Amino acid sequence: MALFARSDARTVLILGWAALVCVLAACQRGDESVAPSFRGLDLAGAPYGRDFRLTDADGRERTLADFKGKAVLLYFGFTQCPDVCPTALIRAAEVRKLLGAEGDKLQVIFITVDPARDTPEVIKAYTAAFDPSFIGLYGDAKRTRETADEFKVYYKQVPTGSSYTMDHSALSYVFDPQGRLRLAMRHEQTATDYAHDIRQVLAGK
Amino acid sequence: MKRFALTLAALAVAAAAHAQVTVKDPWVRATVPQQKATGAFMQLTAAQDVKLVAGSSPVAGVVEIHEMVMDNNVMKMREVPGGLPLSAGKTVDLKPGGYHVMLMDLKGQVKDGEVVPVSLVFEGKDGKKQTVEVKAPARPLNAAAKTDPSQGGHAGMKH
Numbered sequence: 001m002a003l004f005a006r007s008d009a010r011t012v013l014i015l016g017w018a019a020l021v022c023v024l025a026a027c028q029r030g031d032e033s034v035a036p037s038f039r040g041l042d043l044a045g046a047p048y049g050r051d052f053r054l055t056d057a058d059g060r061e062r063t064l065a066d067f068k069g070k071a072v073l074l075y076f077g078f079t080q081c082p083d084v085c086p087t088a089l090i091r092a093a094e095v096r097k098l099l100g101a102e103g104d105k106l107q108v109i110f111i112t113v114d115p116a117r118d119t120p121e122v123i124k125a126y127t128a129a130f131d132p133s134f135i136g137l138y139g140d141a142k143r144t145r146e147t148a149d150e151f152k153v154y155y156k157q158v159p160t161g162s163s164y165t166m167d168h169s170a171l172s173y174v175f176d177p178q179g180r181l182r183l184a185m186r187h188e189q190t191a192t193d194y195a196h197d198i199r200q201v202l203a204g205k
Numbered sequence: 206m207k208r209f210a211l212t213l214a215a216l217a218v219a220a221a222a223h224a225q226v227t228v229k230d231p232w233v234r235a236t237v238p239q240q241k242a243t244g245a246f247m248q249l250t251a252a253q254d255v256k257l258v259a260g261s262s263p264v265a266g267v268v269e270i271h272e273m274v275m276d277n278n279v280m281k282m283r284e285v286p287g288g289l290p291l292s293a294g295k296t297v298d299l300k301p302g303g304y305h306v307m308l309m310d311l312k313g314q315v316k317d318g319e320v321v322p323v324s325l326v327f328e329g330k331d332g333k334k335q336t337v338e339v340k341a342p343a344r345p346l347n348a349a350a351k352t353d354p355s356q357g358g359h360a361g362m363k364h
Contacts (some may be wrong), residue, residue: 080241082243082305082307082308083244083280086346086347087301122237129345129347160269160271160284161267161310163267168280169280
């Protein structure tokens with residue numbers, strides 16, 4: 001009888017431990033799957049940035065669905081830009097290198113906010129100078145404005161000298177392989193920050 | 206003849222020693238065909254307080270001194286109003302993320318390795334103007350901001 005009681009106590013103890021371990025495991029799982037630690041701005045579920053319909057430098061119409069299965073890094077800029085745009089695209093090329101074997105699972109897309117000057121020929125040569133895998137997209141003035149609005153991207157022509165420059169949002173957007181907007185990365189962040197977040201998005205987090 | 210050449214060389218050194226502005230490690234970002242604008246970058250050190258007020262280049266129709274600023278994640282590029290001030294002895298770095306000499310209305314493609322002449326006009330406190338001729342080699346479009354030792358230049362040698 002005494003033996004029986006002791007066995008009961010042991011069972012309770014074991015069950016207690018098992019429950020505790022389960023709780024801890026669940027907590028940990030929750031940490032990883034519910035709240036991944038992104039360095040960029042988490043935009044999961046944002047009611048904007050759903051899609052675009054633009055033309056690539058070869059004249060094909062492109063939407064986000066074309067890139068299913070890959071993460072997408074999307075940047076709005078213009079080629080007459082000597083500073084932030086090259087810096088952003090140099091970083092994007094570096095991010096692909098940092099991702100190693102997974103670099104091929106990242107599609108970098110450049111959308112021009114200056115379609116009047118950025119002809120398909122210029123866009124193609126420009127994006128290829130950074131990485132031949134990069135894709136440049138453009139639309140007419142109306143489509144460009146609609147696309148920027150959909151992505152909450154600001155741009156504006158500003159006259160300078162006999163020419164003009166463009167003010168524009170310098171965020172980079174990250175989409176997961178299902179084509180869902182997930183993150184906005186800031187211009188001040190490093191290639192390491194970008195790669196850190198994109199690796200998680202590629203891992204399904 | 207040799208003596209004459211030596212004298213000339215000595216004169217050139219003397220002139221350089223009196224130059225008010227020293228330009229170090231100048232470079233221009235190369236372009237793709239049909240691209241109409243790019244930037245020149247360099248380090249400027251002035252012996253006296255001056256302002257960089259203007260520039261010109263045979264490769265560009267318009268040259269302006271620009272500053273890039275990030276304002277709430279929006280990139281803005283503007284001509285520096287009234288010129289870029291240089292304090293005596295203090296090096297001002299014209300580099301991506303800050304100031305650049307904006308070359309606009311390009312007359313042709315700026316190819317990697319091409320040497321681009323740029324004339325910079327500095328104005329002293331007394332209103333006197335001095336022009337400094339810069340020969341800036343073009344670095345690839347995808348050249349990063351930092352000095353690339355493989356591209357030569359004194360700044361690169363020191364690293």
